Amino acid sequence: MTQARRIVVKVGSSSLTTASGGLDADRVDALVDVLAKARSGGEKEIVLVSSGAIAAGLAPLGLRRRPTDLARQQAAASVGQGLLVARYTASFARYGVRVGQVLLTSDDTSRRAHYRNAYRTLDQLLAMGALPVVNENDTVATDEIRFGDNDRLAALVAHLVRADLLVLLSDVDGLYDGDPAQPGTTRIDEVRGPDDIAHVTIGSAGKAGVGTGGMVTKVEAARIAAAAGVPVVLTSASHAADALAGRDTGTYFHPTGRRSADRLLWLAHASTPQGHLVLDDGAVTAVVERHSSLLPAGIAAVEGEFSAGDPVELRDTNGRAVARGLVNFDAKEIPQLLGRSTRELARELGPEYEREVVHRDDLVVLNP
Numbered sequence: 001m002t003q004a005r006r007i008v009v010k011v012g013s014s015s016l017t018t019a020s021g022g023l024d025a026d027r028v029d030a031l032v033d034v035l036a037k038a039r040s041g042g043e044k045e046i047v048l049v050s051s052g053a054i055a056a057g058l059a060p061l062g063l064r065r066r067p068t069d070l071a072r073q074q075a076a077a078s079v080g081q082g083l084l085v086a087r088y089t090a091s092f093a094r095y096g097v098r099v100g101q102v103l104l105t106s107d108d109t110s111r112r113a114h115y116r117n118a119y120r121t122l123d124q125l126l127a128m129g130a131l132p133v134v135n136e137n138d139t140v141a142t143d144e145i146r147f148g149d150n151d152r153l154a155a156l157v158a159h160l161v162r163a164d165l166l167v168l169l170s171d172v173d174g175l176y177d178g179d180p181a182q183p184g185t186t187r188i189d190e191v192r193g194p195d196d197i198a199h200v201t202i203g204s205a206g207k208a209g210v211g212t213g214g215m216v217t218k219v220e221a222a223r224i225a226a227a228a229g230v231p232v233v234l235t236s237a238s239h240a241a242d243a244l245a246g247r248d249t250g251t252y253f254h255p256t257g258r259r260s261a262d263r264l265l266w267l268a269h270a271s272t273p274q275g276h277l278v279l280d281d282g283a284v285t286a287v288v289e290r291h292s293s294l295l296p297a298g299i300a301a302v303e304g305e306f307s308a309g310d311p312v313e314l315r316d317t318n319g320r321a322v323a324r325g326l327v328n329f330d331a332k333e334i335p336q337l338l339g340r341s342t343r344e345l346a347r348e349l350g351p352e353y354e355r356e357v358v359h360r361d362d363l364v365v366l367n368p
Contacts, residue, residue, distance in 0.1 A: 275304020
């Protein structure tokens with residue numbers, strides 16, 4: 001932890017806002033004080049993944065609680081995002097630190113061109129001495145392309161920018177073996193793998209009603225990051241300075257996998273398949289063992305409604321999920337392709353059909 005140079009810090013809505021909505025300037029300033037000090041020597045780069053846009057927009061729009069419908073969430077985000085970044089800009093300016101806003105959707109961590117562009121933008125901001133403030137692009141993201149929560153977004157951003165450490169800040173100072181509000185529970189200091197917390201009952205969103213996650217999303221985010229080779233510290237916002245200094249605080253998740261540049265981490269851990277394709281035995285072997293693209297000839301059946309570019313699940317004839325990928329055809333197009341060669345399809349339907357249903361560059365094998 002003390003050797004970490006590039007660090008992603010995620011802070012939740014409950015650590016930045018009042019329960020009724022609206023930014024708490026003192027809380028924002030306290031966080032900024034810690035982050036600015038941590039990077040002041042020039043040895044550390046920090047990317048801040050910040051929730052709070054929707055929560056910040058509640059009070060100005062006369063909303064008492066976070067709305068459940070997407071349209072009003074987007075409206076609140078539209079108002080709140082400007083307030084959030086303006087607050088960060090003013091607070092970091094006290095230290096002469098420039099802030100750069102980066103709004104992402106899940107497409108930006110999965111599609112090749114988007115992924116490269118997102119990495120270049122964040123890397124260049126850091127190279128120029130700016131501090132990126134990242135949030136999900138809530139104003140335009142639909143249910144189909146949302147990360148689901150900013151904890152998951154933070155894990156994917158940590159992978160995207162090749163971070164040395166992910167710090168998840170909450171309103172609880174770590175993961176406990178039970179409800180931390182009840183006597184007799186103990187904080188878990190280290191997690192070396194899923195078996196260490198298999199016995200733990202993990203809670204959901206807190207009482208304030210301004211966020212979407214809770215401990216369950218933080219633990220899932222920690223699992224995603226650790227599987228990608230990024231260590232994780234989960235602690236409270238009040239202990240952020242200790243986490244960034246490498247002092248003993250919160251819960252430390254050891255890396256469980258290897259670091260890689262694979263942009264398809266999102267597909268494996270954060271995507272919601274919009275349908276599935278059933279593969280024959282030969283296609284399963286080709287996809288799983290030879291890491292080949294999925295061709296129409298190997299598909300036995302298609303289910304669900306999806307469009308070209310959507311994530312789909314690839315299953316064997318027993319219904320077991322073997323892979324996920326970004327599909328190149330609409331669901332309604334695929335039935336006429338089943339079991340046929342691309343050459344035959346090109347002759348009958350046109351040259352645009354002489355291609356893979358899922359290209360190997362847009363495919364990730366599950367539990368190989």
